[in-house]
Amino acid sequence: MEGMGLRNVSSHCSISEMDDYDLSRLLGKPRLNIERQRSFDERSLSELSIGLTRCGLDNFESTYSPGGRSGFDTPVSSTRNSFEPHPMVADAWEALRRSLVYFRGQPVGTIAAVDHASEEVLNYDQVFVRDFVPSALAFLMNGEPDIVKNFLLKTLCLQSWEKRVDRFKLGEGAMPASFKVRHDPIRKADTLVADFGESAIGRVAPVDSGFWWIILLRAYTKSTGDLSLAETPDCQKGMRLILSLCLSEGFDTFPTLLCADGCCMIDRRMGIYGYPIEIQALFFMVLRCSLAMLKPDAEGKEFIERIVKRLNALSYHMRSYFWLDFQQLNDIYRYKTEEYSHTAVNKFNVIPDSIPDWVFEFMPTRGGYFIGNVSPARMDFRWFALGNCIAILSSLATPEQSMAIMDLIESRWEELVGEMPLKIAYPAIESHEWRIVTGCDPKNTRWSYHNGGSWPVLLWLLTAACIKTGRPQIARRAIELAESRLLKDSWPEYYDGKNGRYIGKQARKYQTWSIAGYLVAKMLLEDPSHLGMISLEEDKQMKHVLKRSSSWTF
Numbered sequence: 001m002e003g004m005g006l007r008n009v010s011s012h013c014s015i016s017e018m019d020d021y022d023l024s025r026l027l028g029k030p031r032l033n034i035e036r037q038r039s040f041d042e043r044s045l046s047e048l049s050i051g052l053t054r055c056g057l058d059n060f061e062s063t064y065s066p067g068g069r070s071g072f073d074t075p076v077s078s079t080r081n082s083f084e085p086h087p088m089v090a091d092a093w094e095a096l097r098r099s100l101v102y103f104r105g106q107p108v109g110t111i112a113a114v115d116h117a118s119e120e121v122l123n124y125d126q127v128f129v130r131d132f133v134p135s136a137l138a139f140l141m142n143g144e145p146d147i148v149k150n151f152l153l154k155t156l157c158l159q160s161w162e163k164r165v166d167r168f169k170l171g172e173g174a175m176p177a178s179f180k181v182r183h184d185p186i187r188k189a190d191t192l193v194a195d196f197g198e199s200a201i202g203r204v205a206p207v208d209s210g211f212w213w214i215i216l217l218r219a220y221t222k223s224t225g226d227l228s229l230a231e232t233p234d235c236q237k238g239m240r241l242i243l244s245l246c247l248s249e250g251f252d253t254f255p256t257l258l259c260a261d262g263c264c265m266i267d268r269r270m271g272i273y274g275y276p277i278e279i280q281a282l283f284f285m286v287l288r289c290s291l292a293m294l295k296p297d298a299e300g301k302e303f304i305e306r307i308v309k310r311l312n313a314l315s316y317h318m319r320s321y322f323w324l325d326f327q328q329l330n331d332i333y334r335y336k337t338e339e340y341s342h343t344a345v346n347k348f349n350v351i352p353d354s355i356p357d358w359v360f361e362f363m364p365t366r367g368g369y370f371i372g373n374v375s376p377a378r379m380d381f382r383w384f385a386l387g388n389c390i391a392i393l394s395s396l397a398t399p400e401q402s403m404a405i406m407d408l409i410e411s412r413w414e415e416l417v418g419e420m421p422l423k424i425a426y427p428a429i430e431s432h433e434w435r436i437v438t439g440c441d442p443k444n445t446r447w448s449y450h451n452g453g454s455w456p457v458l459l460w461l462l463t464a465a466c467i468k469t470g471r472p473q474i475a476r477r478a479i480e481l482a483e484s485r486l487l488k489d490s491w492p493e494y495y496d497g498k499n500g501r502y503i504g505k506q507a508r509k510y511q512t513w514s515i516a517g518y519l520v521a522k523m524l525l526e527d528p529s530h531l532g533m534i535s536l537e538e539d540k541q542m543k544h545v546l547k548r549s550s551s552w553t554f
């Protein structure tokens, strides 16, 4: 492909530079700005990173902070000096280390929950891929990358297993939801047992596992500066297999990814089938991370081309159709229906009567968010925290949209944060709707678990989003709330109730990702340069493309 010059230098530049891929160049279109204007700081940091240790330094580059560091109350150095570790931090580290899982003497992950009091173990004694992410980030931020590398390599081996549900063979690239290490004390042998959805309640494959794997691979690379892992043929192949599952062509008319209910953190039926925001935001982030890590060799090149095209279409679709603010809501409220042909404004034929009452009250004059789902004649107006935070971190949200999401969180604090950060979804589904949507799920009753429950793990995502948007005071407020209860309540998995006041009905105690999520939030606030591990800068070219195509379409 022409114009691949940018990628040819990839082995000499840092991942942060590769993040700044140039969409129009890759698409073979003329660029407006040949030399992207970079500030001296930016340039010198990335130059410094070439051939030198990249650890920590180029993390700064991806920190989106409007107006430079002025968004922060105090300069990083003095924050650091004055930082008094909260007494909970030491407890959290101890608890996190107790959750370590070993395979043949090497730490390979953390168990989902170390709750000895709970009678039902179910699968909480396993290493969940998604649950391990905050643990991994905590270890990376603490300068302990080995466990993360071991985890990435072990899960990569699992990917190559043949996976079946009854007589049906799953796609090659699928990654497990979780795995377990079986110790045989007699034969003194360790073996792995993995679950790709074939044992999971509901038998749903975790679409997010492979996505988190790629995001973690980038975080590891970014944090250690060790490009060699991502560049191994095995990791390159692992990425390509995951990508081929979600880039394959079918009957789709949208660039979003069609999913079954319960295919992500919300792993039970909750009416998120279709195009759930959590998966779309992760998908977008994964495409961008992969673009930075894929080698433009014989096999990688084709993927790079497909990724660029998909990113372009996906960002346009998400920013236009999933975005809801006061203006947009008012437009939908006044939609005409039964429009046919290319001139239709109401493209998906959404019937205004289907807009739920609560959203009119909920929507502030200032603020907005990506709604839960968009498909023909169906908009799920619910707020989902994970998808919106990932949208900010991946820069799927434009800077204006990111600010609007933070405005919404601030103005709807009672509803979205309440007494324990952070509501997984808002509002809860009740009565008849709950019966129909969840199939009468007793675990997902209103304001509990996935149905409007409050999940401490989401604190790290909120904190990262706050730092990226230059609003650390919001994170501080949320962390204080968590600190008033989490340890005392033994690190529950989730809280129940409209305000998140009650420990969840069936919540595990010593839930590892509640512990790790808190630690990551604390470390991010203490040293915002860690943000680069899980954040990507806005791509200016993509913004340009969006503007242009909107003016063409309307």
Ligand code: GLC
Pocket (backbone or CB within 6 Å): 112, 124, 128, 130, 131, 264, 265, 266, 267, 268
């Ligand atoms: C529950 C959660 C899921 C999590 C798992 C292990 O099933 O819904 O997101 O990965 O517990 O903690």
